[in-house]
Amino acid sequence: MRAIAVPLLLGLCACQPAESVEPEFRDDTHVVLKRSGCPGACTPYEVHIGPGGNAVFVGRDRNGKHPERNQDGDLVRAYALAYPHRRAMFDLIFSPRYAELEPVYSAGTGDGQTTTITITDRQGTRSVSRNGAACLRDSKQPGALKAIAAAGKPARWVPDVFCETVELIDSASCATYWSAELEAPDDPADPRLSPPWQCRPADHPH
Numbered sequence: 001m002r003a004i005a006v007p008l009l010l011g012l013c014a015c016q017p018a019e020s021v022e023p024e025f026r027d028d029t030h031v032v033l034k035r036s037g038c039p040g041a042c043t044p045y046e047v048h049i050g051p052g053g054n055a056v057f058v059g060r061d062r063n064g065k066h067p068e069r070n071q072d073g074d075l076v077r078a079y080a081l082a083y084p085h086r087r088a089m090f091d092l093i094f095s096p097r098y099a100e101l102e103p104v105y106s107a108g109t110g111d112g113q114t115t116t117i118t119i120t121d122r123q124g125t126r127s128v129s130r131n132g133a134a135c136l137r138d139s140k141q142p143g144a145l146k147a148i149a150a151a152g153k154p155a156r157w158v159p160d161v162f163c164e165t166v167e168l169i170d171s172a173s174c175a176t177y178w179s180a181e182l183e184a185p186d187d188p189a190d191p192r193l194s195p196p197w198q199c200r201p202a203d204h205p206h
Contacts, residue, residue: 029121031093033169035113035179042113043179047169049089053081055173059182066181077178085172092168093119097161105158107132107145115166128162135163174199 030050037044045059057077061069069075081089092098105128112132119126133147136157146155170176177199 029090029119031089031169032116032118032120033166033173033175034116034118036115038113039111043182045175045179045182047173047175049081049086049169049173053083053086055079055081057173057175057178059179062182075178075182077174079174081172085168089165089168089172092161092165093117095161097159098165101128101159101162103128105130105133105147105162107134108148109145117162117165117169130158130162133158135160137163 028051030048032049033047035042035045043059043062045057048056048058050056055078057075059075061073061075064073066075103126109132114129114131116127116129130147132145134141134144134157137160138144139146139157146157149155
């Protein structure tokens, strides 16, 4: 995926303009959600959210059959993130709970999907990533793994605020839906190739 073109798309998005934001939203903030691939069925993709709520989804068309893939082999969707979704996202990423997150949570398996949230604003750039380790709310699930801690410290679960933020960005940006489109729909009539109204950037300001 060629993320280098994303800032331009964020600035020149041809979608409907997002609503004006309140001062505390700090409209100089860029948020990037990135998911890597993995040996299983993980779909790699990125979601970039820039000033004014302009957002871009970029995902690799893994089977080369998506009718909207670009010359680089990516599916790219630009749209405007609605005010309520932006408000909820900022409430999380600028919360005390999020500020307490560590930079890396890894179970040490090396073969799971890595999920990273990177926030860039006037204070600089900060990233938090998770690989293999489970959030506290999922600690009772079979096979749930804690993140390896520094020497002399106990392993720990990933704080739930990280998973909550990822889910919010995924759902608000339609990333969950669009990433499913990249999983080799062999049938041209596959419903995944006809986005629902709330995920159509040209028809709805999402």
